[in-house]
Amino acid sequence: MMTQHITCGKERMLGEPSMLRRLAEIDLVVLDAAVASGVAGERATRLLANRRRLAPARPAHLLLHAHSRQEEEQARGAAERLAPLVAAVHLRRLGSRSEVAREALTLHRQLWPAEDEARRKARLLLLIRRGGAGTPQFIAPFVGGAGTTCGAWTPIVAYRRGRQIWIAGTRSREEEREAEPIRGFLRGNYAQGVCPVECSFCYLRGLQGMGLKSVALNLEDVIPELDRLPRGSVVNWAELGGPVEEDPWFVDEQGRGSLVQTILDLSSARGIVSFFLTKGVYEPYLQLDGRLALVAISLNPAAISAQFEPGGALPEERLGGLAWAIDHGAFDHTIRLGPIIPVAGYRAAYHELFVQIRDILGPRLKRITVDILRFSPQMPRLLKSSLPEEQVAPLLAELEPEVVAHKYRPSAARQQRLYQWVRLLLERYGLGQVQTTPCKADPREALQFLKAGVISSMPCACHISYRLRAQLQHSPLPTL
Missing domain, CATH: 3.80.30.30 (pyruvate-formate lyase- activating enzyme)
Structure with a gap:
């Protein structure tokens, strides 16, 4: 087991990672078939293995969702591989990724009808593909700091011209000179x-x-x-x-x-x-x-x-x-x-x-x-x-x-x-x-x-x- 070494004065405390125990509170893991294999799939597998190790008497359920025929095949392969780590695998073919949250909440209500509605969302975890079926965007400028020190006292991080916003340094100096600078x-x-x-x-x-x-x-x-x-x-x-x-x-x-x-x-x-x-x-x-x-x-x-x-x-x-x-x-x-x-x-x-x-x-x-x-x-x-x-x-x-x-x-x-x-x-x-x-x-x-x-x-x-x-x-x- 991993050990955590924390220096606190002259003492050193040992134990498992501080936040790991919170994983045991997750009832339902929702996995996109697009990230159910390869390196991404290994990440999902480690999470489910940790969840089972933390609460073996109360394993999580897995909702696997697919959005194409190819993803359905990936989902079936992942279901077979991951089934030993969970209480049950629930396969779904959905028309759009916008339906995933609603489908997950519906399944959670079916499995745990007595759960307090205010706590239900906290007991779900979605493992997703950033970008859905398209090109992912992980990084974007924060442009909501106008009128605060975040938008006035910080470096220029982006430029805006009309409806276009781009990160500073990713276009020519000439384009930047003709645009509005944004700090944040x-x-x-x-x-x-x-x-x-x-x-x-x-x-x-x-x-x-x-x-x-x-x-x-x-x-x-x-x-x-x-x-x-x-x-x-x-x-x-x-x-x-x-x-x-x-x-x-x-x-x-x-x-x-x-x-x-x-x-x-x-x-x-x-x-x-x-x-x-x-x-x-x-x-x-x-x-x-x-x-x-x-x-x-x-x-x-x-x-x-x-x-x-x-x-x-x-x-x-x-x-x-x-x-x-x-x-x-x-x-x-x-x-x-x-x-x-x-x-x-x-x-x-x-x-x-x-x-x-x-x-x-x-x-x-x-x-x-x-x-x-x-x-x-x-x-x-x-x-x-x-x-x-x-x-x-x-x-x-x-x-x-x-x-x-x-x-x-x-x-x-x-x-x-x-x-x-x-x-x-x-x-x-x-x-x-x-x-x-x-x-x-x-x-x-x-x-x-x-x-x-x-x-x-x-x-x-x-x-x-x-x-x-x-x-x-x-x-x-x-x-x-």
């Missing part, structure tokens, strides 16, 4: 949907189709997109799902099969930085040395995490995983702190957290992105309809009644006090070297905070510094 970040997407941590404040809850977890298995199809990117580009693979949280699901007991590792290797070989953010743990099966890995953890005190991030790893586990990654070759790193939620006793809880940061990371930590609570306009209604009042009330109590820079936010004065408090905690616990940056703040308010000395300028969590990027552009490609 590049978003990579192979793991999508509300991740196993199931944070109550997750903005994905408010996006159509994000309630179902899906993971694309045709990762090698991203190569043409990576080949077109300028060297030194950073791709954020954690914006739309939980790739690190779900990664142990695909890894065998010898540590082979990591999807994160595949993305890292494919990207690093082309001079592209991969950004991963997790509320889980960077596991020691990862090979980071020589890779261009920008690793980050999202962090809250245990008292807040237990209430609002029920499926996440413990704070000391996340910090231990980040420390391991830094010590084993991560290219760059950061912490995304928050969102800060004033539950009872939260001040003492944050003091305890900063003691843990000091003891586990100490002078190695370079920067923290402070994530102030913010919600898109539809989120308060969604939260009230889907979560208990005792969870929703402290979240909404932090926000002003008016939308600022596309979001409900705390007042500027409240935000400045929070940034200043974080700065004081860093100084108190010997972490004065750490820079603090905002995430999707209102630029006018953020400029006030910058002048007050309570935050630093960019880069935020999704980026590396301009100096590091320039180094990559003029250095030899990594040899893996």
Whole structure:
């Protein structure tokens, strides 16, 4: 069995990957026949083998769907091969991949009619082919940051002319000069949907189709997109799902099969930085040395995490995983702190957290992105309809009644006090070297905070510094 080594003070804790146990909660795995064979099929096989090993008395069911005669043949072959790993295989010929989610939910209701409807989607996992039957697109510019620091204080990542949007550096300088520049970040997407941590404040809850977890298995199809990117580009693979949280699901007991590792290797070989953010743990099966890995953890005190991030790893586990990654070759790193939620006793809880940061990371930590609570306009209604009042009330109590820079936010004065408090905690616990940056703040308010000395300028969590990027552009490609 794999062992996890976490440095926490002078202690080392052993055990299976932190997030692996969440796989046992998946009742129904939905597999596209287009990725049921070859390297992609091996990934599906490892996941189903892990699921059976975790809960042998309660194996998952497998829904295999096909969309052509050729895929039907692939599905039958996969069904025969995978049947020993599951309770039953359910074969379906569907007219369109748009029917898959509905078919999966219908089957789940038939198999588990007593399941709470609010929990049903969380018990499904879709293993998909990115692109469906067409050409896959894994990487696209995030263009929704206009009016925030994400759209004003970050590098130019794309250009727009009319309805056309393209990634910066992939067309001629002349075309770029005639187009509108867009600042933000590049978003990579192979793991999508509300991740196993199931944070109550997750903005994905408010996006159509994000309630179902899906993971694309045709990762090698991203190569043409990576080949077109300028060297030194950073791709954020954690914006739309939980790739690190779900990664142990695909890894065998010898540590082979990591999807994160595949993305890292494919990207690093082309001079592209991969950004991963997790509320889980960077596991020691990862090979980071020589890779261009920008690793980050999202962090809250245990008292807040237990209430609002029920499926996440413990704070000391996340910090231990980040420390391991830094010590084993991560290219760059950061912490995304928050969102800060004033539950009872939260001040003492944050003091305890900063003691843990000091003891586990100490002078190695370079920067923290402070994530102030913010919600898109539809989120308060969604939260009230889907979560208990005792969870929703402290979240909404932090926000002003008016939308600022596309979001409900705390007042500027409240935000400045929070940034200043974080700065004081860093100084108190010997972490004065750490820079603090905002995430999707209102630029006018953020400029006030910058002048007050309570935050630093960019880069935020999704980026590396301009100096590091320039180094990559003029250095030899990594040899893996």
